[in-house]
Amino acid sequence: xxxxxVKGGVVLYIIIAISVIALALIIxxxxxxxxxxxxxxxxAKDIKILLDAKDYDGALNLSSENxxxxxxxxxxxxxxxENSADERRTIVEENADRISRVxxxxxxxxxxxxxxxxxxxxxxxxxGMIAAFMTIQQKAGLVNPGDLAGGIWEALLTTAAGLIVxxxxxxxxxxxxxxxxxxxxxxxxxxxxxxxKIE
Numbered sequence: 001x002x003x004x005x006v007k008g009g010v011v012l013y014i015i016i017a018i019s020v021i022a023l024a025l026i027i028x029x030x031x032x033x034x035x036x037x038x039x040x041x042x043x044a045k046d047i048k049i050l051l052d053a054k055d056y057d058g059a060l061n062l063s064s065e066n067x068x069x070x071x072x073x074x075x076x077x078x079x080x081x082e083n084s085a086d087e088r089r090t091i092v093e094e095n096a097d098r099i100s101r102v103x104x105x106x107x108x109x110x111x112x113x114x115x116x117x118x119x120x121x122x123x124x125x126x127x128g129m130i131a132a133f134m135t136i137q138q139k140a141g142l143v144n145p146g147d148l149a150g151g152i153w154e155a156l157l158t159t160a161a162g163l164i165v166x167x168x169x170x171x172x173x174x175x176x177x178x179x180x181x182x183x184x185x186x187x188x189x190x191x192x193x194x195x196x197k198i199e
Contacts, residue, residue, distance in 0.1 A: 124157070124158025
């Protein structure tokens with residue numbers, strides 16, 4: 001395995017580094033999204049009890065302690081309860097859009113890594129093929145077919161590595177995007193319910 005990595009050259013080292021970074025990002029996103037969904041679910045249950053009792057001070061304290069996107073929007077809605085319902089809804093929607101952009105922005109790095117991995121693999125292969133053809137030229141065409149084949153498969157290593165990294169990264173990116181889209185839809189529904197409870 002180490003021998004294959006060495007033969008892949010500098011580009012393969014870069015792809016391996018990208019795979020490590022991508023894995024770290026995937027693990028962080030899995031943990032973060034799970035934590036966000038759990039805290040939101042817990043908050044939604046508790047905040048409705050406080051709002052039904054018109055305990056706005058308690059609701060503000062709970063919102064500050066929870067820190068989930070729903071808690072942030074709830075706190076904003078309560079702080080602007082003196083405004084009209086339409087004004088309050090507009091302010092909350094503007095902040096919801098901002099939260100959505102932040103959540104989606106955190107996936108951008110993963111998308112970039114998934115995009116450049118196969119391109120780097122292709123670059124490594126092109127570099128390897130150039131080296132192989134330079135060898136043919138230097139030997140005036142009198143090259144051992146075995147040596148030429150060896151040079152070509154070594155060059156193709158980087159393409160394979162780039163695809164091996166890119167495919168799961170893109171799958172996770174698509175998965176996270178769908179999860180966030182569903183979360184934002186549910187967040188909008190929950191926020192509307194909470195706004196209706198604030199007078």
